[in-house]
Amino acid sequence: MSGPRETEGRDVVLRVENVWKNYHGHHVLRGIDLSVDSHEVVCLIGASGSGKSTLLRCVNLLEFVDDGVIHLDGEEITDVRADPDDVRKRIGMVFQSYNLFPSMTVLGNITLAPRKVHGVGRARAEEEARELLERFGLADKAGAYPDRLSGGQQQRVAIIRALATRPRLLLLDEVTSALDPALVGEVLEIIRELKATGMTMVLATHEMGLARDIADKVCFLDGGVLLEQGPPEQIFTEPRLPRTREFLRRVLEARRV
Amino acid sequence: MTHPSGGGTADAPGSPADAYGALADAYGALADAPGDYSEGGWVKSDRQRERERLRRRRDLRSSSVATVSTVVFVVLVVSVVTASPGWPRVKETFFDLGQFTGAFPDVLAGFLLNIKIFLIAEPLILVVGLLVALVRTLHAPVFFPLRALAVLYTDVFRGVPTILVIYLVGFGLPALEIQGVPSDLATLGVIALTLSYGAYVAEVFRAGIDSVHPSQRAAARSLGLTQGQAMRFVVLPQAVRRVVPPLLNDFVSLQKDTALVATIGPLEALRQAQIHAADTFNYTPYLVAALLFIALTIPMARFTDYLAARSQRRRGA
Ligand SMILES: Nc1ncnc2c1ncn2[C@@H]1O[C@H](COP(=O)(O)OP(=O)(O)OP(=O)(O)O)[C@@H](O)[C@H]1O
Numbered sequence: 001m002s003g004p005r006e007t008e009g010r011d012v013v014l015r016v017e018n019v020w021k022n023y024h025g026h027h028v029l030r031g032i033d034l035s036v037d038s039h040e041v042v043c044l045i046g047a048s049g050s051g052k053s054t055l056l057r058c059v060n061l062l063e064f065v066d067d068g069v070i071h072l073d074g075e076e077i078t079d080v081r082a083d084p085d086d087v088r089k090r091i092g093m094v095f096q097s098y099n100l101f102p103s104m105t106v107l108g109n110i111t112l113a114p115r116k117v118h119g120v121g122r123a124r125a126e127e128e129a130r131e132l133l134e135r136f137g138l139a140d141k142a143g144a145y146p147d148r149l150s151g152g153q154q155q156r157v158a159i160i161r162a163l164a165t166r167p168r169l170l171l172l173d174e175v176t177s178a179l180d181p182a183l184v185g186e187v188l189e190i191i192r193e194l195k196a197t198g199m200t201m202v203l204a205t206h207e208m209g210l211a212r213d214i215a216d217k218v219c220f221l222d223g224g225v226l227l228e229q230g231p232p233e234q235i236f237t238e239p240r241l242p243r244t245r246e247f248l249r250r251v252l253e254a255r256r257v
Numbered sequence: 258m259t260h261p262s263g264g265g266t267a268d269a270p271g272s273p274a275d276a277y278g279a280l281a282d283a284y285g286a287l288a289d290a291p292g293d294y295s296e297g298g299w300v301k302s303d304r305q306r307e308r309e310r311l312r313r314r315r316d317l318r319s320s321s322v323a324t325v326s327t328v329v330f331v332v333l334v335v336s337v338v339t340a341s342p343g344w345p346r347v348k349e350t351f352f353d354l355g356q357f358t359g360a361f362p363d364v365l366a367g368f369l370l371n372i373k374i375f376l377i378a379e380p381l382i383l384v385v386g387l388l389v390a391l392v393r394t395l396h397a398p399v400f401f402p403l404r405a406l407a408v409l410y411t412d413v414f415r416g417v418p419t420i421l422v423i424y425l426v427g428f429g430l431p432a433l434e435i436q437g438v439p440s441d442l443a444t445l446g447v448i449a450l451t452l453s454y455g456a457y458v459a460e461v462f463r464a465g466i467d468s469v470h471p472s473q474r475a476a477a478r479s480l481g482l483t484q485g486q487a488m489r490f491v492v493l494p495q496a497v498r499r500v501v502p503p504l505l506n507d508f509v510s511l512q513k514d515t516a517l518v519a520t521i522g523p524l525e526a527l528r529q530a531q532i533h534a535a536d537t538f539n540y541t542p543y544l545v546a547a548l549l550f551i552a553l554t555i556p557m558a559r560f561t562d563y564l565a566a567r568s569q570r571r572r573g574a
């Protein structure tokens with residue numbers, strides 16, 4: 001398997017090369033190239049339907065690419081012989097709609113993967129889960145069922161659940177979109193804290209404020225093409241392409257209520 | 258509340274997104290400091306007292322209307338039936354107290370066999386149904402023959418009337434004279450009912466599994482759970498919870514269908530009633546059997562209603 005992990009002294013966690021994906025002949029991703037270094041935070045921005053979620057789902061092998069390759073830590077995960085379950089063990093994913101398991105308590109949700117996938121003993125898994133809950137201000141919710149939590153609390157639990165397996169890479173798909181503005185802040189706080197601890201993350205987001213604040217690199221997707229990428233200062237203040245400028249103008253206008 | 262407040266810190270000051278952030282801050286502040294409304298000062302207002310009085314009066318009126326209309330209805334039905342020309346004869350053949358008490362012990366003893374058949378068939382049906390439903394969710398190519406078999410099974414046994422299955426199993430299986438095939442009639446009845454109901458219950462389970470949103474499976478797989486683990490720990494628990502009311506409904510129907518086993522001969526309630534009726538040309542024993550079946554199914558039916566109402570309430574909440 002090819003794909004040098006160390007390039008120019010950088011530690012590349014994720015490398016996406018010329019990835020194509022189509023649904024029923026409709027091309028959703030058109031030759032995406034993207035590279036994510038260790039401890040780097042990458043934000044995917046772009047209009048609805050531009051392919052942000054699809055790209056994340058391809059990285060997590062929830063969808064199979066139609067062409068191109070994806071490397072995780074130098075190993076080709078799009079290889080047909082690669083074990084998807086093994087790849088997903090190393091990648092955490094958080095969804096827009098939380099997707100907590102309603103039949104389990106918060107603690108059950110968080111400890112499921114460590115116990116069943118990573119073979120951690122129950123006592124230790126629960127202890128670690130409680131530590132995480134404590135750290136993110138949810139210690140009193142350990143025994144609660146998801147339907148008794150607010151949206152913001154559910155999303156924070158979903159993030160903790162993804163963290164509990166100590167993933168190499170965390171994918172976050174519009175984790176604040178379903179939330180009341182009052183609850184957005186508490187979720188953003190967690191993401192900032194994760195960045196501070198050096199977690200490697202790829203986020204699809206409509207929150208330009210978040211992208212500006214925490215991204216090391218912002219990628220603008222348009223119709224399945226990664227049109228422009230660069231540091232947030234550059235993308236938000238002097239985008240090179242007219243398409244990018246147009247998109248940002250519209251987003252900021254829409255937000256100016 | 259322990260959450261850190263405010264989403265606005267993400268934005269550079271003066272940016273348009275900042276206005277949005279400020280809004281979020283304002284909301285956050287509201288959520289953090291709920292008003293301090295003590296309940297001690299509340300005195301029920303006259304308007305509320307009047308409202309409650311009217312509500313009580315309305316409730317009282319509705320229940321008295323319900324009672325009166327029920328009584329009128331029952332009196333009407335009873336008088337029409339007892340006034341009919343054939344009533345004395347019907348009363349004699351169906352409502353004979355002497356026959357009732359005479360047949361009761363035998364029919365009750367038979368009924369215990371019905372309960373036994375039911376109690377043994379029910380868990381078997383659950384196991385068969387669940388296995389068949391799970392086999393139908395396996396997508397690996399190796400399992401193709403199994404999957405095809407499961408489809409064939411549900412198609413065939415949902416299509417053939419239960420009473421035919423009982424005939425075929427009851428008379429056909431022993432006729433094969435294979436070593437180890439049971440010849441006990443009640444056992445054959447259990448096998449037939451399991452085959453027939455297993456097909457229905459498999460479809461109920463399958464519908465429950467399909468009703469769990471795909472995002473639940475995606476979340477489970479994204480955590481590294483295998484397909485089997487996702488099914489076992491995430492999908493099935495939700496599916497089973499949802500299908501409990503329809504399953505109980507099937508079991509109410511199974512309880513009375515244990516009487517179909519009478520057609521191949523074991524001495525259960527209906528068979529005992531037939532024997533008594535044949536001796537005396539009086540049909541009261543059938544009434545005994547009917548009452549026993551009702552006594553068993555009504556609690557089950559009410560329990561099903563209760564569970565359905567509870568899940569409805571939960572979804573509404
Ligand atoms: N399973 C699917 N089957 C068919 N089409 C799909 C499927 N999933 C996504 N698509 C299509 O792919 C395109 C890209 O979808 P995607 O969800 O990746 O967009 P997105 O950038 O995440 O949008 P949003 O910001 O609204 O979440 C859309 O046109 C969508 O209709």
Ligand SMILES: [Mg+2]
Nearest residue numbers: 052053174204
């Ligand atoms: Mg999306």
